[in-house]
Amino acid sequence: DAGVIQSPRHEVTEMGQEVTLRCKPISGHDYLFWYRQTMMRGLELLIYFNNNVPIDDSGMPEDRFSAKMPNASFSTLKIQPSEPRDSAVYFCASSPGLAGVTDTQYFGPGTRLTVL
Amino acid sequence: GEDVEQSLFLSVREGDSSVINCTYTDSSSTYLYWYKQEPGAGLQLLTYIFSNMDMKQDQRLTVLLNKKDKHLSLRIADTQTGDSAIYFCAERDTGRRALTFGSGTRLQVQP
Numbered sequence: 001d002a003g004v005i006q007s008p009r010h011e012v013t014e015m016g017q018e019v020t021l022r023c024k025p026i027s028g029h030d031y032l033f034w035y036r037q038t039m040m041r042g043l044e045l046l047i048y049f050n051n052n053v054p055i056d057d058s059g060m061p062e063d064r065f066s067a068k069m070p071n072a073s074f075s076t077l078k079i080q081p082s083e084p085r086d087s088a089v090y091f092c093a094s095s096p097g098l099a100g101v102t103d104t105q106y107f108g109p110g111t112r113l114t115v116l
Numbered sequence: 117g118e119d120v121e122q123s124l125f126l127s128v129r130e131g132d133s134s135v136i137n138c139t140y141t142d143s144s145s146t147y148l149y150w151y152k153q154e155p156g157a158g159l160q161l162l163t164y165i166f167s168n169m170d171m172k173q174d175q176r177l178t179v180l181l182n183k184k185d186k187h188l189s190l191r192i193a194d195t196q197t198g199d200s201a202i203y204f205c206a207e208r209d210t211g212r213r214a215l216t217f218g219s220g221t222r223l224q225v226q227p
């Protein structure tokens with residue numbers, strides 16, 4: 001398996017523009033997570049899905065952020081409108097969701113977002 | 117809420133052992149993980165330990181867990197320059213799927 005795939009790897013945009021980040025989880029994994037990494041706040045969970053259904057979106061900063069998972073092999077994180085404080089590295093991770101065992105999360109390479 | 121804390125920086129000489137420490141507050145933590153992040157890359161799982169274990173060894177890596185003090189450590193034997201990275205401690209309990217991460221410890225290995 002190719003692992004978790006994210007695109008684009010780098011995104012530079014201007015304040016006010018819409019940004020869409022994409023993720024393809026590992027095939028067969030039931031859980032998908034979106035994290036944000038910044039120097040100030042470290043790694044924060046934004047939202048996660050189980051079998052394409054959002055389970056916990058309490059980490060989504062505000063209404064400008066939205067996430068979807070239309071099928072088991074694709075998820076998007078959208079920011080509209082974007083602001084400079086959204087600049088961060090956004091990671092997608094997936095896990096198999098095995099009950100009773102470690103249920104390890106596997107991370108993608110991340111998307112580095114810069115909002116000017 | 118849950119909290120995971122780590123020291124920010126550690127510098128060692130090549131060939132020495134490195135010990136990276138982590139403390140957590142959630143007494144329900146069931147699984148504890150160590151991830152490694154190299155510059156410009158995602159997080160790579162190094163190892164994990166269940167809360168009913170005291171120690172786990174995996175080649176050069178040794179994880180020690182003190183449940184009473186809620187203290188986790190990662191020891192890297194014979195540290196190499198390729199071990200230079202940021203190391204994250206993370207925890208979760210059986211009631212949650214999401215991980216809570218520490219702030220990460222930057223390990224610098226001097227030749």
